[in-house]
Amino acid sequence: MRILKVSEAVSIKRSVDAGTEEQRQTVKAIIEDVRKNGDTALFSYTEKFDRATLTSMQVSEEEIREAYEETGAEYVAIIKEAAENIRSFHEKQVRNSWLTTEANGTILGQKVTPLDSVGVYVPGGTAAYPSSVLMNVMPAKVAGVERIVMVSPPGANGKLPAAVVVAAQEAGVKEIFKVGGAQAVAALAYGTEAIQPVDKIVGPGNIYVALAKREVFGDVDIDMIAGPSEIAVLADDTARASEVAADLLSQAEHDERACCVLVTTSQELAEQVSEEVVRQLETLPRKAIAEQSIADYGAIYVADTLEEAIATINTLAPEHLEVMTANPMELLGQIKHAGAIFIGRYSSEPVGDYFAGPNHVLPTNGTARFSSPLNVDDFQKKSSIISYSEKALQQNVEKIAAFARLEGLEAHARAVESRFK
Template sequence: MRIEKVTEKVSLKRSIEQGTADQQKVVTAIIDQVRNEGDDAIRFFTEKFDGATLSNFKVTKEELEAAYAHIDDTVLAALRCAMANIRRFHERQKRQSWLATEEDGTILGQKITPLDSVGVYVPGGTAAYPSSILMNVIPAQVAEVKKIVMVSPPGKDGTLSAGVLVAANELGIEHIYKVGGAQAVAALAYGTETIPTVDKIVGPGNIYVALAKRAVFGDVAIDMIAGPSEIVVLADEGANPRYIAADLLSQAEHDALASAVLVTPSQQLAEEVGVEVEKQLELLPRKAIAKASIQDYGAIYVTRDLEEAIDVVNELAPEHLEVLTNEPMQLLGKIRHAGAIFLGPYSSEPVGDYFAGPNHVLPTNGTARFSSPLNVDDFTKKSSIISYSKAALIANGEKIAALARLEGLEAHARAVEVRLKD
């Protein structure tokens, strides 16, 4: 990994996340064809991109039950334990509607309503992620979304992976379709003869999925435009270089575009981690992917002191931040921008990815400056409640009318004054 002193502003932003003009044209064409041709377009693109010829997209009950034969009991137990942890964490996020009555009899409040329907995109094909199902579906269920529709690209044999099917079945998802890519996003946004429309689309995918979500936004809601994964480790001289190297590589193996960065005031630690990364890299099954990530988007930044290191972290605003310092909890208040913050030597990033409970769907590409992890609020909407009393209108009506006339809206003013006259 390259080691450099911090001399100017640093960033994790990657322009590749915007897609090329050609990729955008492809996505637009796919969306248009799905809108015009429905299921026929889905069949065409599923065969073209996934190599699978399907007459029926919907996963059957028999397919769900058969998947359990391919899952080890130990794995199933771990999956169920993770589900319980994730649900328990998200239950604490749930908000309640409220009403407040003023002295003059006016009632003001907020009504929390779950979305009617949500579409969950789950990556599939060569890389299947059951954990993605748990993280996207459980907060929607906690929010009490009525209908959850799941889509995932099939393998060439026309099936979804056993892990994906078992995770979906454990959560009780009834609407599961073997379709992926931009065509799946279009189907969720506009509907086909088989696949119903939804109000919001969540879940990660490749660049074509991300561009499709961007394109349909406005007709439906989306969670975020998620880019390649990122990890930043903030560490001092006491941190274990083997731990740091392992954690950096845990993200580098995701994708050649993933970013893995160490920020430290210790030149010695920087050099030790650089050596350790090269050593551990040689032992990885996904060595080629991780190596490309480390070479192109990996870095070790050496700062003057810990305070400057914190400033660099806040500039990077990473998806995942590990704090491996002597007293990590004391630094928590200084961390302003990070999707998820992992404190201490035993809080390795995969603990959050799979098991601890907080959501692993996190803002990337610097958007942690203004965005939050996926949460229960993402699956609800809020309505304001106003029940104004007669006494309040008499007391404030002239003020309201004056503000309306300030904006040149005479009818607004008269709508209040007609009541005052009565």
């Protein structure tokens, strides 16, 4: 890995893949086809893109039983425990409705209401992502969403990965469909004979899924258009090079555009980590991907002081931040911008990816400066409550009418004045 002075640190931002014009037009055509032809279009695209010929898109009870058998008791138990950890964490985020009453009879407040329905997209292809199921479904369940629909592309055998089905079942999803790509997003947004439309779509996917989410946004809500994964490690001379290197590579293997950065006050650690990354790359199954990520978006920055290192981290605003210093908890108050903060040697990033409980759907591309991890609030909406008594309106009618006239809206002024004429 390149070793640079911290003054040479560059933004982790990578250009958001907006797709080609051909890809955008393809997505628009697919969405229109699904809106017009419903399930027929879904079956056709599943056969075309996933090479699976289906007679039914919904996962059956028999398939669910088979998934549990295939996954095995040990992995089912791990999924159950992870689901409970995620549930427990998100339950602490729940907001309640509230009202305040003033002496003149004014009642003001906020009503918190869960969304009626949510669609969860789970990537498919050659990999299985049960963690993605849990992280997207559990906060919605905790928020009180009654109807959650999961979609995921099937394999050529016409089935979903067993662990994905088990995770959905453990998370309480009642509607699981074997359909992916832009066509699945269209079905969630507009509905077909088999899939009723939802109010919000969450979950990651390939460029066609991302473009489809952009296209339907406004008719339904979406979570975010996530970029490639990122990790930054803030470390001093107490950190162990082999562990830092392993954690950097844990993100590099995701994607050739993943970003892996070490910011350290130790020149010696910087050199050791650089050597360790090369050594550990040799035995990685996804070596080619990780190697490209490190070459294009990997860097080690050496700072003169810890304060300078922290300032660099806050400028980068990484998706994942590991703090591996002598007294990491003491630095927490100085860290302003990071999607998830992992404190100490034993809080390796995969702990958060799979098991600890906080959500692993995080802001990328420097957007941690102004956005948050997926959470319960994303699955609820707030309605303001306003109740003025006669006395309260009488006390304020002249001021309200004057404000309306300041903006040139006479009907607004007359509306409040009409109560006393």
